[in-house]
Amino acid sequence: MEFKNYYQILGVQKNASLEDIKKAYRNLARKYHPDANPNNKQAEEKFKEINEAYEVLSDPEKRAKYDNLGSSWNNFRQSGGKQEDFNWNDWFSTQQGRRTTKRGFKGFQEAFSSSGFSDFFEKIFGGFNSYQTNVNRKDEAISPDYELEITLEEAFHGCSRLLMIEGKKIELKIRPGIKDGQILKISGRNIVGQEAEDLLIKIKIKPHKKVIRKDNDLYVEVPIDLYKAILGGTSKIQTFGGTISFNIPVETQPGKVLKLKGQGMPDYNNPQARGDLYITLQVKLPKNLSPKEKELFTELSRLNKKPI
Incomplete structure (x- = not known):
């Protein structure tokens, strides 16, 4: 597994301020955004890399952990590192509930990929849970921010929806097999670029006729x-x-x-x-049996010794 230089990816110095990091991220995200580079696999991978770098460097706790690791990466790798029970495979994780704190998300502008972070990210930051909240499933006061209806066929194949939040277009990718009432979570940081409450979306599957x-x-x-x-x-x-x-x-x-x-x-x-x-x-x-059919059924009845 190769060490990732997040500062180099965003093109900023190690002592860069948060504002410098945000500015670099915005410029690069616009340049490599999938909408601006259709069917360009390299741009798509670069866009993922940029989002991953920003996720780390814009968060003081993750940035400090990353900086402290530095050249000790090889030792960390050889020792096996520390992997907690959290999976960053998707931008969206699932749970049956939500935080009770309300927030004011309102609007949707560039589409973010729902693809996962790298193995390097998972190895270093697997223990962080900024995308996941432990929720009491029995708490009836817990409710999602939005309810999104899809068909059973869409639930079978998986689908996507383009949402508009805080002036950004967020592509919500729903994996095959999602269940009615399941809740998807979008990190508030991915929406507004800073600490914010997560957005919880409840999936409603429309009943099928057959x-x-x-x-x-x-x-x-x-x-x-x-x-x-x-x-x-x-x-x-x-x-x-x-x-x-x-x-x-x-x-x-x-x-x-x-x-x-x-x-x-x-x-x-x-x-x-x-x-x-x-x-x-x-x-x-x-x-609407024909005379011949009635005759045959009558004969069958006789053979079965059951008079009509």
């Missing part, structure tokens, strides 16, 4: 005709992830439930894992 979600499992009803229920066969269902074929057993009874493993919602904390899809088969009885 699909029901329970945890990471999905439930849906599929109609099949009488003949397929009796004789068996295959059928198809259009899911959020695409078209899936499934087998229908011979002599399927109405209400039979089939389980398609791994075809449910993605797990928010483990995108490789998926819930299951449960299909309830609803047998449709034929209508």
Whole structure:
């Protein structure tokens, strides 16, 4: 893991004032912003690097820790450093609650990436919790600042929303598998460039007309005709992830439930894992029978020794 010179990244001296750091950050952020450099991977990585450097140098506690580390980085690295139980992988972390202190966020101007910080940052600052607050989930007084509605399909695939806060455009990236009522947190520092309360956004998933979600499992009803229920066969269902074929057993009874493993919602904390899809088969009885069909059903009834 390579040592990162945050002062060099922002182009400032080690004794630079906070105002100098802010000014350098603003200039570089405008220059390397993704909107100004579409499809430019190098600019995107540079933009991430700039945000990471500013996150450290604009915070007195992090800056002091970084400065004290200095040339001792190799010793720190060889000793394994100190890693606390906090993950900086996203600009947004999740929790079920919020601080009770109110703040006055109001407006939205440049989009910030939701990509993670470097391994170097995590190794040094993993123990800081400026992005996370321990909240009592049972505290009914706790409430988010905003409620954002998305569809179940968007929750399946993941999506993004462009928000406007304090004159800045903030791109809120929502990972696949997010749950109804889950709360995303945006650091107040990323919004206003200084110490500020975090912004909490509660996700509201709009009920789907045909699909029901329970945890990471999905439930849906599929109609099949009488003949397929009796004789068996295959059928198809259009899911959020695409078209899936499934087998229908011979002599399927109405209400039979089939389980398609791994075809449910993605797990928010483990995108490789998926819930299951449960299909309830609803047998449709034929209508408007032709004389020939009635004759055949009558014959079947006789064979089964059950008079009509």
